[in-house]
Amino acid sequence: QSVLTQPPSVSGAPGQTVTISCTGSSSNFGAGFPVHWFQHLPGTAPKLLIYENTKRPSGVADRFSGSKSATSASLAITGLQAEDEADYYCQAYDTILSGSVFGTGTKVTVL
Amino acid sequence: QVKLQESGPGPVKPSETLSLTCSVSGDSISSSSYYSYYWAWIRQPPGKGLEWIGSLFFGGSTYYNPSLKSRVTMSVDTSKNHFSLRLSSVTAADTAVYFCARQRGFRAYAPTSPFDPWGQGTLVTVSS
Numbered sequence A: 001q002s003v004l005t006q007p008p009s010v011s012g013a014p015g016q017t018v019t020i021s022c023t024g025s026s027s028n029f030g031a032g033f034p035v036h037w038f039q040h041l042p043g044t045a046p047k048l049l050i051y052e053n054t055k056r057p058s059g060v061a062d063r064f065s066g067s068k069s070a071t072s073a074s075l076a077i078t079g080l081q082a083e084d085e086a087d088y089y090c091q092a093y094d095t096i097l098s099g100s101v102f103g104t105g106t107k108v109t110v111l
Numbered sequence B: 001q002v003k004l005q006e007s008g009p010g011p012v013k014p015s016e017t018l019s020l021t022c023s024v025s026g027d028s029i030s031s032s033s034y035y036s037y038y039w040a041w042i043r044q045p046p047g048k049g050l051e052w053i054g055s056l057f058f059g060g061s062t063y064y065n066p067s068l069k070s071r072v073t074m075s076v077d078t079s080k081n082h083f084s085l086r087l088s089s090v091t092a093a094d095t096a097v098y099f100c101a102r103q104r105g106f107r108a109y110a111p112t113s114p115f116d117p118w119g120q121g122t123l124v125t126v127s128s
Helices: none
Strands: A009-012 A018-023 A035-040 A047-050 A064-068 A072-077 A086-094 A099-102 A106-110 B003-007 B018-025 B035-044 B051-057 B062-064 B072-077 B082-087 B096-106 B115-118 B122-124
Touching (some): A047 B115, B035 B115, B051 B072
Antiparallel strands (some): A035 A086, A086 A099, B035 B051
């Protein structure tokens, strides 16, 4: 089964930096496909934060940044704020699905 | 600004067919360009992560998650500028928040782009 693996939770104090990892496999990251990141507050529409590994859509704070290596990716949130408390998901194309696969999701808690 | 809004009839009984519609405003769902948009469905069971259901390109290709392919049908109604999802033979495991979303891509190739924007989602409960 195709899946991207994320830590269930990360936490940090206001102002700190937290990093969320996303580990893939040869059928997605290993095949060279890019990763995208979303922020999701329950009851709302998920919001695109990072696309094609490192790019930020217009309107997304530069506190959010992404990186990717051969089989893993990371989302960093610097200067953590209370409003950043949410669920975060990575997404990539998977050759086994011939479609998209999502990460298992990470809940960010601001202490 | 493109907006998507899911709608559906409410609770569904086991073994019946789940039907949802996504209304699109601010964009035409029937673009004929070779590089345009796929229209997608994604779901999230309670307490679990996101699962891609399928992506459809008007007049082009449709891709379904292999785990759901035998039960899923997606379609487009250009007169109403909306697209639909039908999931047959539902069970309690199909209880989820269902989201619709847009995804850039080429008519003849599976899309690799992010989903953007999304609708806010609608909860579908499968229960007798």
